[in-house]
Amino acid sequence: MPELPEVEAVARTLRPLLCGRRIRCAEVLHPIVTRPQTPALIRELSQGQCIEAVWRRGKYLFLELKRGLVEMHFRFDGQLLWFASARELRARTSSAAGLHVDVIFELDSGVLGFIDPRHLGRVHVWESAGDCAPLSSLGIDALSRTLTAEALHAQISSSKLPLKEFLLNQKKIAGIGNIYSCEALWQARLDPRRSGNSLDHKESGRLHKAIVSVLKRALECCLDPAPDFSGPQWWFQGPEEILRVYQREGLSCRRCGGNIRRIVQGGRSTYCCLNCQK
Numbered sequence: 095m096p097e098l099p100e101v102e103a104v105a106r107t108l109r110p111l112l113c114g115r116r117i118r119c120a121e122v123l124h125p126i127v128t129r130p131q132t133p134a135l136i137r138e139l140s141q142g143q144c145i146e147a148v149w150r151r152g153k154y155l156f157l158e159l160k161r162g163l164v165e166m167h168f169r170f171d172g173q174l175l176w177f178a179s180a181r182e183l184r185a186r187t188s189s190a191a192g193l194h195v196d197v198i199f200e201l202d203s204g205v206l207g208f209i210d211p212r213h214l215g216r217v218h219v220w221e222s223a224g225d226c227a228p229l230s231s232l233g234i235d236a237l238s239r240t241l242t243a244e245a246l247h248a249q250i251s252s253s254k255l256p257l258k259e260f261l262l263n264q265k266k267i268a269g270i271g272n273i274y275s276c277e278a279l280w281q282a283r284l285d286p287r288r289s290g291n292s293l294d295h296k297e298s299g300r301l302h303k304a305i306v307s308v309l310k311r312a313l314e315c316c317l318d319p320a321p322d323f324s325g326p327q328w329w330f331q332g333p334e335e336i337l338r339v340y341q342r343e344g345l346s347c348r349r350c351g352g353n354i355r356r357i358v359q360g361g362r363s364t365y366c367c368l369n370c371q372k
């Protein structure tokens with residue numbers, strides 16, 4: 095599931111391809127991904143509009159239009175493809191491989207396709223950023239300069255949530271998912287089960303440092319090699335190499351040699367070393 099670093103890498107790589115281009119035609123092939131918005135509304139709000147900027151907030155990708163905003167969320171398997179022409183896209187999607195293209199934005203040059211084999215990803219178009227409900231519900235972006243150690247402490251010290259669940263709550267801090275929350279807590283040597291308000295300044299400072307360092311390191315990996323939008327077989331490889339605890343259940347901790355355990359919190363797997371994470 096793409097988290098902040100993956101979506102940021104997608105935004106940076108797409109920017110030169112999309113900025114300044116006009117959306118000639120928007121086609122929704124699987125209306126479930128735009129619900130409750132209808133294909134007609136998606137067309138009405140996006141067709142003929144120029145893409146002025148491409149940016150990310152939390153795990154969302156936004157295409158800023160001259161008037162309005164395209165919002166995309168990849169959920170588990172959503173991906174973007176870039177084709178030179180609509181003809182190429184149709185040739186690829188009609189192949190036996192079946193690419194499950196959900197939404198197509200045909201630009202004055204090039205075609206952007208949103209694909210998701212399970213159709214769980216989401217694409218919406220809003221008349222203005224103010225209308226975009228997901229955007230207004232997001233907390234401070236995890237890589238934004240406004241997320242200082244002080245700001246994190248203020249947020250975390252007023253939360254009774256276990257640290258792991260606090261980090262996954264997009265309304266508090268936006269952009270961190272299951273993988274990088276495990277990694278940040280391991281790096282900060284904090285027990286994921288502790289409640290937010292049990293952290294002193296020193297500990298929340300350590301967590302802040304760990305969040306920023308884990309996300310920045312992952313982003314570097316996601317940009318080298320940069321996303322390749324030519325087919326669904328492509329996916330980020332680099333970030334796996336920097337993981338220290340995620341999905342290492344039963345293996346020994348790279349810091350203390352203790353046993354990495356998998357515990358379940360809020361229905362999600364947490365990987366941690368309870369020997370050195372206190």
Ligand SMILES: [Zn+2]
Binds near residue numbers: 347348349368
């Ligand atoms: Zn350990």
